Amino acid sequence: MPGQGPLLPILGADPNTPTAVSLVGRYALGVDWQDRHGSIYPFVALRGACPCAACRATGAESPAPPEAWPVEILREAGALRIRWQDGHETVLPYPDLRRLCRCAACTGGH
Numbered sequence: 001m002p003g004q005g006p007l008l009p010i011l012g013a014d015p016n017t018p019t020a021v022s023l024v025g026r027y028a029l030g031v032d033w034q035d036r037h038g039s040i041y042p043f044v045a046l047r048g049a050c051p052c053a054a055c056r057a058t059g060a061e062s063p064a065p066p067e068a069w070p071v072e073i074l075r076e077a078g079a080l081r082i083r084w085q086d087g088h089e090t091v092l093p094y095p096d097l098r099r100l101c102r103c104a105a106c107t108g109g110h
Contacts, residue, residue, distance in 0.1 A: 016095045021075055029073065031080075031097065039101040044068045046082060049100055050090040 015035035024030040024040050031039045047068035072083040080097055082090045092100075101107075 016098045018094060041100060043070060047084060
């Protein structure tokens with residue numbers, strides 16, 4: 001029709017959107033994704049992946065502190081916010097969190 005812009009395909013839901021976030025045992029966080037994939041993230045791995053400037057300044061190889069225990073986990077628009085026992089906060093955008101998944105399907109079986 002004249003005067004209308006191009007028609008865009010209807011896109012499905014963003015697979016990088018979590019549908020559920022829950023504790024898995026005492027040491028991990030489980031995330032169910034929009035595309036029905038499930039990820040399990042050890043807390044120490046989430047703390048070690050913190051993208052903040054202070055954590056990156058200590059070097060990518062720095063281990064997470066042994067007290068990497070969350071006291072609050074919030075699902076926000078576009079990101080997961082974790083407040084740790086030592087007062088530190090980690091904000092992980094959902095696409096970055098999804099890339100941290102180390103299951104066989106996400107790592108090519110490695």
